Amino acid sequence: MVEYILIFISAALINNFVLSYFLGICPFFGVSKKTSSAVSMGLAVTFVMTITAIVTNLLNTYFLKPFDLTYLTYVAFILVIASLVQVVEMFVKKTSKPLYNILGIYLPLITTNCAIFGLALFGQLRDYGLMQNIFFALGAGFGFTLALVIMSGIREELEFADVPKYFQGVPIAFLTAGSLALAFMGFAGLIS
């Protein structure tokens, strides 16, 4: 159990996908203007990450490895992630309209996001088992949501700040993200 918790904390804080690996920067800047949409996006990413972790792990263990096809990892993963998310989107649309309204527009957007794909590749690279992979995905998703919510909070405040003319908009957002990443570096010594 301790092992799973360690994987979770490591993925969420120490090796945060956005602020340490710089994966998923596009939604990090694109959807971090409002806290409400940031939370939705974070939830959608966590959701897709978990599904991805399960499927890619099974695919890796029962298809790619036995047939010696690991050089096709990229193609196979993209294929499976993209189609599975489509199916899940249809399923959610049919069964739960409120959930679809929260996640709906973001789901197709993130099917081939680099954070999702990075997660699948990391899992394969580190030879995680199924449970390990799931906890890794949950941690990474939580870390992504955390980074997004913190960022959106700061950016909502930034709207009222007296930013120098040439730093307004995206430049100040990048600077903020840099300081945020620096702050997250403080977690580096959390687990030794």
Added chain:
Amino acid sequence: MQNIMIAVLGMSILGLFWALVLVFANKQFFVKEDPLVEKVIESLPGVNCGACGFAGCGACGDAIVTKKESPTICPVCNDQTKEDIAEMLGRKIVKDPNQIKLIAKVHCAGSKKYLKLRAEKYNGYPSCAVENITGGGTKACTYGCLGHGDCVKVCPVEAIAMNSDGLPVVDEQKCISCEKCVLECPRSIIKMVPENQEVFILCSSKDPGKVARQVCDVSCIGCGICVKNEEQGSFQLKDFLATVDYQNSQKVSLEKLREVSTKCPRKIITVK
């Protein structure tokens, strides 16, 4: 050879499997949507300008049907279309007779004829937004039009065109009041004015008189003569810039406004 066979076969099976799953899911989880929504969306203009406040015509049509929004939230489609949509839904439109259409107007007349240029020239990417970020650009006035036509590009109905002097001109007939150009202009010199407005001060310079006089021949120097000559409050002075109050000036006669315009030392008050 065997490796290739396995790879091709394996990937084909994988692809086929997921294709079948998608087909099955599409049949199984198909959600029937209100045919009325589709009809309403078809009637909407489909330019996806977002002026109604929704993400596009699709979202707007959905809101009109399901959230009981009025078809009048669409500023683009004409009255006939709005009435058609209302009829489709069995509703009626209550009209506001006092509502006047707003159109975009470029508040700058500083074409190359009138404007001083800087010694250094901007050679970068031809976009107003970029030139504005890099610190001012070719024209000496830091408030005026940059002339790369960002507003032209963003207009969903091609109502804005650059004239021969390099200034954007809005076609009043085509303008649909979506305010996209207002948001796009990095110098915020495009403002919405009532359709029947007849008097304008086409300058946005907040430079003090001396600077404004130096950089442009058709700039407002903030002398305030127009404000003094017109008691009804048609003109207002703020930050060395006289602006027309579009509400108050409607009540004043054209003759009076014309008289005031002749007293402007810069001759920049235009009356139709």
